[in-house]
Each structure stands twice: as C-alpha cells, then as structure tokens.
Amino acid sequence: MTVLGRTHIPVVNHQLCQRCSVCVRACPAEVFTELRSEPDTARGYIYTNTDLMSREILPPCQEACPLGQKVRDYVRLLAAGDTKEALLVIRQDNPFPGICGSVCHHPCERACIRGSWDDPVAIRELKRSAAYYEIDHQGEILEVLQGRKRAPNGKRMVIVGAGPAGLACAFELVMQGCKVTLMDALDTPGGMLVGGIPSFRLPRAIIEHDVQMITSLGISFTGNVRLGDGLSIEELKRDADGVVLATGAWKEMGLGIAEERIRGYFECLEFLGMVKAGGIRELAGTVVVIGGGNAALDTARSALRLGPEKVRIIYRRSREEMPAGPEEIDAGIREGVEIRYLESPKRIIADREQVRGIELVKMELGEIDETGRRRPVPIEGSSVIERADTVISAIGQQPDLSFLHTTAVTGNGTVRCDETGMVQGYEGVFAAGDAVNGPSTVVEAIASGKAAARKVMDYCEGK
Secondary structure: OEEEHHHOEEEOOOOOOOOOOHHHHHOHHHHOHHHHHOOOOHHHHHHHHOOHHHOOOOOHHHHHOOOOOOHHHHHHHHHOOOHHHHHHHHHOOOOOHHHHHHHOOOHHHHHOHHHHOOOOOOHHHHHHHHHHHHHHOHHHHHHHHHHHOOOOOOOEEEEEOOOHHHHHHHHHHHHOOOEEEEEOOOOOOOOHHHHOOOOOOOOHHHHHHHHHHHHOOOOEEEOOOOOOOOOOHHHHHHOOOEEEEOOOOOEEOOOOOOOOOOEOEEEHHHHHHHHHHOOOOOOOOEEEEEOOOHHHHHHHHHHHOOOOOEEEEEOOOOHHHOOOOHHHHHHHHHHOOEEEOOEEEEEEEEEOOEEEEEEEEEEEEEEEOOOOOEEEEEOOOOOEEEEOOEEEEOOOEEOOOOOOOHHHEOOOOOEOEOOOOEEOOOOOEEEOOHHHHOOOOHHHHHHHHHHHHHHHHHHHOOO
16 A cells, blocks of 8 residues: 555555555554544545454454464465465465365454455455365475475374364474374264265365375374273373374264154264265155254255255254354255244154154243353243154264363363363373364364464473
C-alpha cells in the first residue's frame, strides 16, 4: 500500500498487495488516529468493519491457524505461479498439506480481513492445489525434506497412536534427527483419518500420500499393537529415550437410554467402520442419527449413500449451537439429509430385538451452561414416537485410558500432564492430541502433536 500526497489516503499498489490490508497498521499515516474513522478510505473501512485494532498478532490468518502457517507467503507464491516454493513454505509448518487442504476447518479464512468487504481468500482450496502438485512431484519434494533433516542425534522415540497427532509428532522428531518407532492399534497409519472420516470427504489417496511422505523419512511403523493388551508403558520406556501417547478418543459415548443393544442400533465409529469394511452395503426405511457434530454429519451422509428412504439428524439444540462446521451442515442438507433441531431421544422402541421406532422429546433453550451454549431443557408432555428402522448414536467419543494409573487421568477422562507436558507419574512419557484435549479438529490434533515433539525434545536435551 502507498499513501496519496498529503491526504494520507491509502492507495492500493496491486503489485505489492497481499489482499488482507494488514499493511494499514504499518502505514506512516497511522500516527493520525483520526484518519481511522474516515468512511471513504481503505483505512476507515478496515477499522470500521474488522477487529484489526484489537489484534496483537498479525497477520490475522496466521494468528488464527493452530499451526501458525505463513499463509500470506504461500498465497503470494501461488499467485505468482511458483507452486513448488509455495508448497515448501506450507511444509515448514504443516506435514499434512493434502489432508488439511481437504478437511481443515480453516479458521484462517474466518479471520481473513478480505472477507470484511467481499469473500475471504480461499486458503484451504489453495493449499489443496499445492498438495496435488506434490502428488505429481513426490520424489522431488521428498528430496528437499530429506535435506532439511538434522543429523542423527542418537535419541530413540516411541509414539503410540498413528493418527494426525501421532504422525505429526513423529514427523517433527524424525526431522530433529531422532529414531522414531510409531505404533497403532490399527494395521495401517492414519487413525481417525481412516477410521472416522468418510472417503467422500477425505479421499483415501490423499491420506496415503501424506502418510507415505512422513513414513518415508525413516519412521518405523508397527500395527495391531494396543497398550494394556500385553504391552505396558514400562516396557516401551526400557527401549526409548522418550514415549509419546497419542491414542486418540475412540471410546463411544452411548445414548444412555434403554434397548441400545438391539439390531438396527449402532454407534458412530462402529457404523462407519462397518461401512468402510463392506459389512453394511445398504439400508432401508428411515435412519435416525443422534448428534450435532461433524461425526453426526459424516454418519448421516454415509447412511444416505446406502439407499434408505430417509435420513434424519436429531439435535437437541438449535443450528447456531451445532458444533459441526457450517460447510458440512450445508453439504448434508444439499444431499438430502433432514435435520431436526430442539429434539432429544428418550428411548428406542424395539420389537423382537429389532429397532422399530424412537421416542423423542422436544427441547427449549435455557441458561448458558459450561460449554458456553444455552442448555437444552425438556418440555414436559412433548414426547412423540416416530418410526425408525436404524438408529445411530453420534454424540461424541472420549479417550480410553485404562492403561494409565487413575492419578494420570483427569475428571474429564483425558490424560493429566504437568507443566512440562509429561504425563502425571510417568517419567519421560508425554501425551498429545485427543487423548489430552478430548475430541478436536484435525489441524488442532496436528498442532498438539508438534507441541508434544518440542516438549519431549526439551526433556531429552535437559532443558
């Protein structure tokens, strides 16, 4: 941006502009604070329509990203046609460009100042385009990553859990010169990426590529290994300088109503796993999905593809309180999923151990609860019974930490860590991802894995 004459009116230089107006804050005319209210200037518009004044860290897109990616840098390179360099900028902070280009909830776009006057920069889609470039130039990019690795430091690390947090942690540690062994209960890496996200939303080829890029850097993977099932943390510690638990949140939270263990009733991950394995190839009649998060939308959209007459989501709050991403909600509605708000299940109706219906009670929103949302309150006498041939619970998951001492588990059922990131009572053992934070987004899990890698390195280096 430049300034026009003595008027101090910002004039955009399109050759320099990165299209976010952050430069307004760096303009020499900022010393004249009264100019911030001039309605006919770029500065006046920005200060009137955004929260730029209150932001301490700029640019806003980079601040909003859990990984702190240098968004403006790679967007500028992509605009100039330098896709390879853009991709290498992305890979400085993000080991999953393809996965994040497909399923990241892109808080960067919500923070984009450009969106204050038209549309935000399509950051996620731009990242996806760079990721497809990498697929076509895999060897070339891998060579660059190999060159970025530090010399071997003699440290041996074991990571339990090969989801996004565990993989991100493994990537950071191997890049620091560590010898890394990655273990998982599944037979392939990916965790919830393969076990919980349908392929129509996250293509399996994208997962395989991003995972292969990480494991090709020298990471050893062992599948079908589960902590507590003939393997203890103490055994892992004997052969490692550091252990990281990234076991995720795979334990389903049931509905807590009668008659759950009957034909036609499923829990979310159970259902998605059976669909993936081909154990469920078609559905008939009416499918009812209980929940309001992305898992509920993924489940409903997966069910819809199996040919039932109707798929309906039941959510106990309003749309404004739904934790699912707006894009996922809109996509489900476009495809034909019906969403009913302010209703909650009371019991499942069964006949001869087969789902036949569901009793629902209408809700109203009361006071704000601990989640920051208005609490759903049942309306007395509002129960109705409706037909249902399949009922699927998608109300959330939690970690299974039965392999830890109870002192290492919080009241919320997550891993308790001290200020250094170490698991309470377990010397040299750290934790990352949903096991620590509860169910979160993919990019938040990646950020947690990267942070755990830094903490375990500090521990091994005596910091």
